[in-house]
Amino acid sequence: MMRSPKVAALAVGATAATLVAVAVYPASAAGTTTHHTGTLADGATWIADVPANWNGTLVLFSHGFGPLTAQDAPSAQSGTALLAQGYALAGSSYDPKGSLWALNSSVRDQFATLTAFGRQFGTPQRTIASGDSMGGLTNSIIAQDGAGRISGAVTFCGMVDGAVDLTDSELNGEYAITTLLPGASGVQLRDFTSFGQGAASGTALQSSISTAQSTASGRARIALASALLNETDWASGSAAPSPGDFVGQEQQEEQTLTGGQLPFVLGAEAAIEQAVGGDPSHNVGVNYAALLRSSPYYSQIKALYQQAGLDLDADVAALDKNESYTSEGDSLANTERTSTNSGYLPIPELDVHTIADQLIPVQQENNYAQRVREHGDAANLRQSYVAAIGHCNFTAADVVAAINTVSARVGTGHWSPTDAATLNAAADKLTGLGGGNFLTYQPTPLVVQPTW
Known part of the structure; x- marks a missing residue:
């Protein structure tokens, strides 16, 4: 049964700072806690917090897209709770001279932080790698390359399918908006020189969506674009719309698309282009x-088009006819090299994802699981889901229960149950941390052109 949602809206005009908040721990978190800061060879800073009752396990945290500031836990509350249980915490800022899209340095700097931590405090008995959002992709690569150095991994709201599918699906949806919605034609979708320039394009798309919402034809086309974006249809604090509630689905899809997502996504495009040498996304040759037809919302789209008296085939033909975006320079190869994982998973990993994530679609978990299966490592992967709206919108109890579950897996050599009831029971035992919100869930397929 789905529990009450915990709502996290992305504010209109949000900046990169939205997704990172440096944790500050009270001195009483675990008795005396030693805090250390240091500098790595590329100028990245690293921090560590080690409690007096250190249990020998280090949690190495990879932060998400945002300021290049060292962070060693997803939040202050989860960090405090982990320290109180005896875990040590560490994490790096990534290369301060690089892009906020820090995949060029994040894996290297996290492994360097692990080495530096060992020199300062002694080699941990076990290291659990953790990360969220973009840091979740970093974490999946750390897990891939971590045999002998990393004992287990926990990934939260991670971009685990990699950046190629993410940027392609974003382009598909944005392209549909500029092609089909009046007022959006000509809005720039790439080649931004700053976050602000990209965010301005996102605001323009948002405005065209708000205007289109007032007509039946506009609502049908918003639903089509939402499907290509792999957008969530659950955006309010009330219950998610039912599978047959096509009007309710579209209303909440529009609410998500006008809630600040597009300015953030297009603003971040500037950092991606800086990191990989151009825009890696493409749509030439895409069969829209x-x-x-592969979307779980295809019935909704057809019904709304019929209600509006629109010709769906004509709109799809317009999308196919006007395809013009190709990946720029070496950007696609650079993205595949730095911002994807292979699916090789030599250590146990637990993924945790909210089911209504407006920035990193929960459907990415399907593609990652398939890739891991193809490598023969499915026994090492567990995936769990949280009934919450928003990107990385977990309670501290969700976070700590997941890390404790992987710690137990590392210690015993076998998985204990990771079903929703078991994880909720573990989370609910953690006093004052918000309780568990896990549920039984299977994501729908990711709607994007095959890339692997």
Whole structure:
């Protein structure tokens, strides 16, 4: 049964700072806690917090997209709770001279932080790698490369399918908006020189969506674009719309698309282009009819088009006819090299994802699981889901229960149950941390052109 949602809206005009908050721990978190800061060879800073009752396990945290500031836990509350249980914490800022899209340095700097921590405090008995959002992709690569150095991994709201599918699906949806919605034609979708320039394009798309919402034809086309974006249809504090509630689905899809997501996504495009040498996304050769037929929202789209008296085939033909975006320079190869994982998983990993994530679609978990299966490592992967709206919108109890579950897996050599009831029971035992919000869930397929 789905518990009450915990709502986290992304504010209109949000900046990169939205997704990172440096944890500050009270001195009484675990008796005396030693806090250390240091500098790595590339100028990245690293921090560590080690409690007096250190249990020998280090949690190495990879932060998400945002300021290049060292962080060693997803939040202050979860960090405090982990220190109180005896875990040590560490994490790096990543290369301060690089892009906020820090995949060029994040894995290297996290392993360097692990080495530096060992020199300062002694080699941990076990190291559990953790990360969220973009840091979740970093974490999946650390898990891939971590045999002998990393004991287990916990990934929260992670971009585990990699950046290629993410940027392609974003382009598909943005392209549909500029092609089909009046007022959006000509809005720039790439080649931004700053976060602000990209965010301005996102605001323009947002405005065109708000205007289109007032007409039946506009609502049908918003639903189509939402499907290509792999957008969530659960955006309010009330219950999620039912599978047959096509009007309710579209209303909440529009609410998500006008809630600040697009300015953030297009603003971040500037950092991605800086990191990989251009825009890696493309749509030349995409079969939009096939993509839409693969969407779980295809019935909704057809129904809304019929209600509006629109010709769906004509709109799809317009999308196919006007395809013009190709990956720029070496950007696609650079993205595949730095911002994807292979699916090789030599250590146990637990993924945790909210089911209504407006920035990193929960459907990414399907593609990651398939890749891991193809490598023969499915026994090492567990995936769990949280009934919450918003990107990385977990309670501290969700976070700590997940890390404790992987710690137990590392200690015993076998998985204890990771079903929703067991994880909720573990989370609910953690006093004052917000309780568990896990549920039984299976994501729908990711709607994007195949890239692997």
